Each structure stands twice: as structure tokens, then as C-alpha cells.
Amino acid sequence: MTQLRTPLEVYKILPGTNCGRCFLPSCLAFSAAVIRGDRKLTDCPPLRKSGTVAQVTAIHGEQREKELQEQIGLLQARISQLDLGEAAARIGGELCHGRLRLQVLGKIYDVDPVGHVTSVCHTHPGLVIPLLNYILDGRDVRPCGRWVAFRDLKDGPSMNPLFVQRGEIPLRQLADSQPEFFADLVSVFSGHRAEADLSDTAGADADISVVLYPLPRLPVMICYWQPEDDLESKLHILFDACADDQLGIRAIYSLTVGLVMMFEKIARGHT
Ligand code: SF4
Numbered sequence: 001m002t003q004l005r006t007p008l009e010v011y012k013i014l015p016g017t018n019c020g021r022c023f024l025p026s027c028l029a030f031s032a033a034v035i036r037g038d039r040k041l042t043d044c045p046p047l048r049k050s051g052t053v054a055q056v057t058a059i060h061g062e063q064r065e066k067e068l069q070e071q072i073g074l075l076q077a078r079i080s081q082l083d084l085g086e087a088a089a090r091i092g093g094e095l096c097h098g099r100l101r102l103q104v105l106g107k108i109y110d111v112d113p114v115g116h117v118t119s120v121c122h123t124h125p126g127l128v129i130p131l132l133n134y135i136l137d138g139r140d141v142r143p144c145g146r147w148v149a150f151r152d153l154k155d156g157p158s159m160n161p162l163f164v165q166r167g168e169i170p171l172r173q174l175a176d177s178q179p180e181f182f183a184d185l186v187s188v189f190s191g192h193r194a195e196a197d198l199s200d201t202a203g204a205d206a207d208i209s210v211v212l213y214p215l216p217r218l219p220v221m222i223c224y225w226q227p228e229d230d231l232e233s234k235l236h237i238l239f240d241a242c243a244d245d246q247l248g249i250r251a252i253y254s255l256t257v258g259l260v261m262m263f264e265k266i267a268r269g270h271t
Pocket residue numbers: 014015016017018019020021022023024025026027028030043044045046047
């Protein structure tokens with residue numbers, strides 16, 4: 001089975017009974033919601049009961065893992081041609097026993113001359129790929145301290161819908177379902193509560209704002225508004241306004257989605 005990319009592909013694995021137990025009017029509406037990222041396959045009770053979700057998830061997981069390992073192999077081939085000392089100076093790392101050492105979310109990650117990444121922490125492919133891209137293509141630019149939304153970065157508008165779907169929505173769902181999520185970001189991933197004045201940013205009036213450093217010179221701020229009365233919760237991910245001088249928009253997108261995937265994986269391990 002190939003990856004589910006269109007509503008029709010999702011629809012084909014649904015029971016097709018239009019029973020409404022997913023609180024949508026039809027299986028087709030549910031299929032479109034899954035592709036938009038507003039629903040998960042597990043939100044269809046009959047499908048969940050049939051065991052199909054577990055099968056589909058396992059197949060997709062294996063396929064995705066294979067694709068990611070291929071990408072890592074290509075990046076490692078480029079790393080093996082690189083001067084790691086030059087890269088360390090350019091991106092805020094250091095050379096340590098012939099390896100490039102970087103702080104990622106407060107943890108040490110070492111990259112050897114052929115691009116193998118080691119750390120005491122998770123080395124999830126979703127994080128390793130942006131890390132290797134950063135080493136290869138990151139530019140020598142320091143954060144300027146001003147926060148902007150993804151759509152405000154260079155070339156951000158065209159990728160913003162995908163960014164919201166793959167980054168902000170799943171992270172909001174995670175924050176909604178894990179009351180200790182932000183405390184974990186601070187204690188486990190060396191985040192800190194935002195101190196800057198956010199009044200003129202997309203993070204203004206957030207209930208919680210936490211700054212993380214997924215790369216040494218590329219901070220992100222996660223701003224969360226708790227649900228209130230009939231209002232749903234809200235979450236925005238902000239970037240330093242100079243982030244797009246360091247990395248291209250695709251690499252910033254991959255980094256953020258990789259982070260979200262890693263947080264989801266860790267949360268699944270806890271439940
Ligand atoms: S719960 Fe499942 S079977 Fe029922 S309408 Fe929704 S998608 Fe279709």
C-alpha cells in the first residue's frame with residue numbers, strides 16, 4: 001500500500017457506511033479532514049475496531065523510515081567531503097576529537113567525518129536530516145532577537161498551509177493532550193519561558209511561551225493559548241527574524257516538522 005496522499009485513497013480504506021460516529025457527515029468528509037490534518041484515522045471508531053489503522057500505520061511507518069534513511073545517506077555522502085572545522089566556525093559548533101559537536105535542544109550531538117550522528121538523546125531521522133542540512137548549508141548569521149511567524153519568513157507564505165498542517169496543528173493537539181508538555185520542554189529540552197516583549201508578534205497574549213534551541217543559532221518560540229469556554233486552544237510557532245538568512249525555508253520547515261515528530265514519538269512512548 002502506498003502512502004495516503006488524497007481523500008480518495010483514505011476513503012478506500014474506510015467502511016463507507018457514513019455512520020457519523022466521527023462527528024462528520026460522511027466518510028468522504030472524514031477522508032478530506034484526514035488529508036487536511038484535522039482528523040486522524042483513529043478518529044473513525046469502526047476503522048479503529050477493525051485493526052486496519054494499526055496495519056496502515058505500520059506500513060507507512062516502515063516506508064517513511066526507508067525514505068528517511070535514503071535521504072540521510074545522501075547527506076552523509078556530502079558531509080564526508082566537508083571540512084568540519086570550517087562548518088563548526090560557521091554554524092556555532094566546535095570541533096572535538098575530530099567530530100563536529102553541536103548543542104541541540106540543550107543536548108550534545110556529535111557528527112563524525114562521514115556524517116554519523118551520535119548523542120545520548122534521541123537521534124530521530126526527522127531531526128538528523130535538518131541537522132545535517134544545517135551543517136552543510138547553514139550560514140554564519142546570529143539571531144537578531146525579533147520574533148516572526150513562519151509565513152513572515154522569506155518564501156514562507158507558499159509553505160505556510162503545509163507548515164500549519166504538519167507543524168502547528170499536531171503540536172497543538174499534543175499540548176492539548178499532555179498537560180505536562182510545556183514543563184517537559186523546559187526541564188528535558190532546556191527550554192525557557194519567553195522574556196521578550198511579544199506585544200507586536202503573533203505570540204501576543206499567549207498563556208504559555210517557551211523558547212527552544214533546536215540548532216545553536218536558530219531559536220524557536222512555541223506560543224500556546226489554552227482552550228477557554230467555547231474557544232479551542234491555539235498554538236503558534238515563531239522564529240527569529242534572521243532565521244531565513246541562516247537556512248532556506250524548506251530546511252526551516254523540515255526542522256520544525258522533525259521536532260514535532262520527535263515530540264510525538266516521545267509522547268507515544270510515555271503513554
Ligand atoms: S465514523 Fe468512520 S465509517 Fe462512520 S462516517 Fe466517519 S469515517 Fe465513515
